[in-house]
């Protein structure tokens with residue numbers, strides 16, 4: 255056992271994976287989580303909330319031997335299934351290469367699996383129902399609403415986008431602490447498509463999934479969109495992204511504020527998502543019961559208070575969910591931190607300094623790309639030039655092993671920093687959009703010539 259004792263605030267996705275990394279090095283860890291033990295609590299109505307796990311996250315799980323266990327109950331998603339208003343569907347593959355896909359996993363299932371694994375190590379203790387309310391950056395002491403006060407050799411805050419430790423750093427704990435929070439005008443609401451046998455009488459099929467299971471479904475409608483990710487049990491979790499308040503009339507669309515009655519809700523859904531409505535028997539209940547979430551980006555700096563505390567995961571860099579990378583990035587944070595602990599052991603000041611230098615540029619890059627991808631998912635996937643560009647990219651990926659689209663670099667290249675994926679990907683996107691804007695059919699394109707232009711790009 256190492257002499258070092260680490261305090262972790264927040265046993266969410268990043269916090270519970272981090273515990274395993276530290277415990278594997280023989281470091282004693284005390285974890286304080288605001289919520290109760292989720293293993294003892296019923297998940298609301300048995301409904302699963304899911305999220306997309308991809309290569310960066312898988313790489314971090316692999317290092318602690320958890321990848322296969324988690325993937326065993328994941329649903330592979332090979333592409334985006336676009337639903338038009340008329341109910342037509344089109345699959346846009348995520349990659350032209352076999353084996354490059356993303357995985358829909360249960361958020362609660364993943365969290366519970368990580369906590370269970372972490373608890374197997376001696377020296378690991380979870381303290382539930384312990385909300386951190388303050389961190390004394392000078393003394394290194396965390397205070398909890400229960401009155402408990404805790405000091406370790408260092409503290410790592412994985413308490414998510416509303417981090418209490420970050421607040422303490424902002425409000426006088428760390429000199430010249432930079433903080434920026436940008437809200438989207440859109441919020442989100444989770445809805446539900448049950449597995450098919452619940453709808454049996456209605457649709458008359460014995461298949462388990464009501465729509466294609468191996469895809470991330472998108473209903474892009476410019477000013478708003480709905481997506482659906484499959485769950486292992488055959489159901490889908492849908493997320494409606496919509497403006498909180500009424501957008502200007504000329505902008506069209508609706509808003510959560512405008513959907514105040516059952517009638518307005520059903521009119522909106524029947525008009526915009528007619529193919530989904532028959533699959534959503536609990537739509538009105540879900541809509542009026544489930545909370546409307548906010549979406550925002552948080553950037554801050556520095557991430558550490560000397561060697562006494564470090565912010566990691568959403569606590570350091572919350573991003574909007576449109577690249578499906580928030581958790582994957584947080585898991586990559588943990589992996590990089592693990593490598594630095596292997597290098598510098600428990601010299602926390604050195605570990606945190608090098609960690610920030612390595613990660614800040616990449617966290618900023620994925621935050622920017624995630625915002626950009628909102629517009630891509632909402633608007634561009636319904637744009638014929640963009641659809642041609644995706645077809646061209648698929649052909650390039652099928653033909654040239656060294657070609658990766660921006661999406662593939664972000665999602666499938668655990669060896670490539672987000673910052674490089676952003677620069678290279680943006681340069682490629684500009685070139686390919688301009689090529690596809692001038693043709694009607696990708697079959698007309700001289701693939702070799704395009705590949706050469708990409709190889710010669712400066713970025």
Ligand SMILES: Cc1cc2nc3c(=O)[nH]c(=O)nc-3n(C[C@H](O)[C@H](O)[C@H](O)COP(=O)(O)OP(=O)(O)OC[C@H]3O[C@@H](n4cnc5c(N)ncnc54)[C@H](O)[C@@H]3O)c2cc1C
Nearest residue numbers: 264266267268288306386413414567568578579580581582
């Ligand atoms: C709608 C939506 C969809 C998403 N989809 C994806 C996706 O497909 N793929 C992906 O990679 N990412 C996705 N994300 C992002 C992902 O959810 C986050 O990036 C990820 O959960 C960050 O992990 P974390 O551990 O840093 O924070 P969290 O998971 O938020 O965990 C924070 C933990 O800290 C606890 N806590 C909070 N405050 C305190 C306190 N004061 N004291 C003690 N404990 C506290 C919380 O209870 C929680 O357990 C999505 C996010 C949203 C909102």
